[in-house]
Amino acid sequence: MTQLNKRLTAGRKRAVSPKQASARRAPIDQLLDPALFKALCDPTRVSLLACLLKCGRACTVSEVAECCSVDFSVVSRHLAMLEQAGALESAKTGRTVSYKVRRADLTKTLRTLADAVEGCCMNPNDEPRDSGTCSSC
Amino acid sequence: MTQLNKRLTAGRKRAVSPKQASARRAPIDQLLDPALFKALCDPTRVSLLACLLKCGRACTVSEVAECCSVDFSVVSRHLAMLEQAGALESAKTGRTVSYKVRRADLTKTLRTLADAVEGCCMNPNDEPRDSGTCSSC
DNA sequence: TGTTCAATTGCGTCATTATGCAAGTGTAAG
């Protein structure tokens, strides 16, 4: 360790335990909410999302159902679940329902999460932080 | 639609079907791999990841196990799964194993995915793209 | 060599979830 680093870390409590760290509330706790990941962890749902992304427009349930081999009702449920998770939005016209990707929101969510992961309790010298003075969290 | 937009979209095949779109290979197909999401969709695993993030250093399995109420063996399995998914890395010294977050890689993965979601088959006028000329995919 | 400790792995159980079929809901058209 360099003299500079020694000076920077002087006076800190060292080696905060994971137990202490997890008791601390941080933005990452909200952003790592499993709800979106739960929606994206199923291969069928992911393929439906990719289909809608690549199609680049709003599509009806019937159209999307042609993209994969599962039952129509399963597609309907998956799309509803993706909407619930905030990845899609729907619009009903007559008896048809169209889904499209909430592109901007999804992008923002991912970027915000990336920022939080990058910055959470980050220490340029890779040293443990105090339990109370973590400025980035 | 403005005259300019009419000119820009002239000669395009319109309204590509989701079936056609999903047949097209795009970067988003690789980036939306469910493996990472599968690792992040469980509340216990997410809390372990958040714990390691907030702790800001490498932690042993025993230390992390103190953060949550599940069995030690469960924590061991969860950490191994997070490592397999690319979110953590481990280092063995003697009989203890330390895990820490692969912060840079995780951040990059999320940002790359965000970029792909944002740009995939994006059309400023929200019109469908050709099936063969999607420059951003 | 035998003991202790950290961690992993095997296995049974319980809960969750994905799926398909069938029935139901709501809207448009004849």
Next chain:
DNA sequence: CTTACACTTGCATAATGACGCAATTGAACA
């Protein structure tokens, strides 16, 4: 009003996954 269509929902089944306990591995130490 009746029919046809797009979609949703109820329900049973099968697959997946989380969990705890116990046994095992592997390393340090007396």
